[in-house]
Amino acid sequence: xxxxxxxxxxxxxxxxxxxxxxxxxxxxxxxxxxxxxxxxxxxxxxxxxxxxxxxxxxxxxxxxxxxxxxxxxxxxxxxxxxxxxxxxxxxxxxxxxxxxxxxxxxxx
Amino acid sequence: xxxxxxxxxxxxxxxxxxxxxxxxxxxxxxxxxxxxxxxxxxxxxxxxxxxxxxxxxxxxxxxxxxxxxxxxxxxxxxxxxxxxxxxxxxxxxxxxxxxxxxxxxxxxxxxxxxxxxxxxxxxxxxxxxxxxxxxxxxxxxxxxxxxxxxxxxxxxxxxxxxxxxxxxxxxxxxxxxxxxxxxxxxxxxxxxxxxxxxxxxxxxxxxxxxxxxxxxxxxxxxxxxxxxxxxxxxxxxxxxxxxxxxxxxxxxxxxxxxxxxxxxxxxxxxxxxxxxxxxxxxxxxxxxxxxx
Numbered sequence: 001x002x003x004x005x006x007x008x009x010x011x012x013x014x015x016x017x018x019x020x021x022x023x024x025x026x027x028x029x030x031x032x033x034x035x036x037x038x039x040x041x042x043x044x045x046x047x048x049x050x051x052x053x054x055x056x057x058x059x060x061x062x063x064x065x066x067x068x069x070x071x072x073x074x075x076x077x078x079x080x081x082x083x084x085x086x087x088x089x090x091x092x093x094x095x096x097x098x099x100x101x102x103x104x105x106x107x108x
Numbered sequence: 109x110x111x112x113x114x115x116x117x118x119x120x121x122x123x124x125x126x127x128x129x130x131x132x133x134x135x136x137x138x139x140x141x142x143x144x145x146x147x148x149x150x151x152x153x154x155x156x157x158x159x160x161x162x163x164x165x166x167x168x169x170x171x172x173x174x175x176x177x178x179x180x181x182x183x184x185x186x187x188x189x190x191x192x193x194x195x196x197x198x199x200x201x202x203x204x205x206x207x208x209x210x211x212x213x214x215x216x217x218x219x220x221x222x223x224x225x226x227x228x229x230x231x232x233x234x235x236x237x238x239x240x241x242x243x244x245x246x247x248x249x250x251x252x253x254x255x256x257x258x259x260x261x262x263x264x265x266x267x268x269x270x271x272x273x274x275x276x277x278x279x280x281x282x283x284x285x286x287x288x289x290x291x292x293x294x295x296x297x298x299x300x301x302x303x304x305x306x307x308x309x310x311x312x313x314x315x316x317x318x319x320x321x322x323x324x325x326x327x328x329x330x331x332x333x334x335x336x337x338x339x340x341x342x343x344x345x346x347x348x349x350x351x352x353x354x355x356x357x358x359x360x361x362x363x364x365x366x367x368x369x370x371x372x373x374x375x376x377x378x379x380x381x382x383x384x385x386x387x388x389x390x391x392x393x394x395x396x397x398x399x400x
Contacts, residue, residue: 021158022158022165022166022167025158052160053160054158054159054160054165055152055158055159055160055302055303056152056155056158056167058301059264062261062264062267062301063264065261066261066263069261087160087161090161090300090306091161091300091301091302091303092297092298092299092300092301093301095297096261
């Protein structure tokens, strides 16, 4: 799993590449915590290159959302592949997050 | 911080009424499936296993000093591979009686329940947990109600409990019929959020036969064959090679099972792989009192 981030307006866009699974969900959680500790409040996950996500990965999305909403921040999703969209849909997680159809739609 | 109660313990508490009697809805083998699922969910939250929509994988399989969980960790380590969620639920459901005994023992040790004259009671005069340090923990029924009636994001423990209740058709132990209708959308949304929870309903649905064909005047072999056939149907096991050794013909353990069936005169038994001991299925915990 690789994460790349850049700023766009009030948002931090985090591009996720690869898999979030048993081998690396802790790294994923740790890296998100670093963003939050630096004061990031609004995250958009660009997920077109995310190949797989397990339950542990999904729960990190949930816990990060709880953390950010508690400080009036938020998380949105963008550019989900059909496969990943299906996982988020079946698990009910898709309803929890706002979404953007593409990165251009994210406000500057 | 380690949680005061595990998911299986809280599910067991939801299965008993104010007087400690187990609700009628739970007095069947479906409860074994529910308890098996709740153990897997606890292991998921402890990162002992991970899952996706179909499979469970081993994660950090160090022992956690909980007899119930540690016994299952041994089985996960022994299997040491990904396996369908439904198959793990089925395998663990075979050990339902053993799990119930472990759960009740643990709840008594934690002074949430007490046993008097072989009957289970709440330790306090009502649904309440003991103080843990300076903190009064909120009892599970109250906690789940408050979650559903709010618009808060769920914590992961309450999320899986809602998933169990919804997918086991047991919401009636926490909510009134009117509440279930009114909050259906929110309950359904939270219940979807756990893949193991989603797997409970199909496993229960596959089990549609009456449980007891016990006390028949048949040979030990016939009784055990019938019992095994029922369990295979219940847990959708199509290949006898996938049965645990104590039910698989040709194994030494199967011969020991037959001996135990002969001794007891019926095949309504279970085997604890941890202690390598047999016991009769015991319904004394839930044969008293009124139901839901």
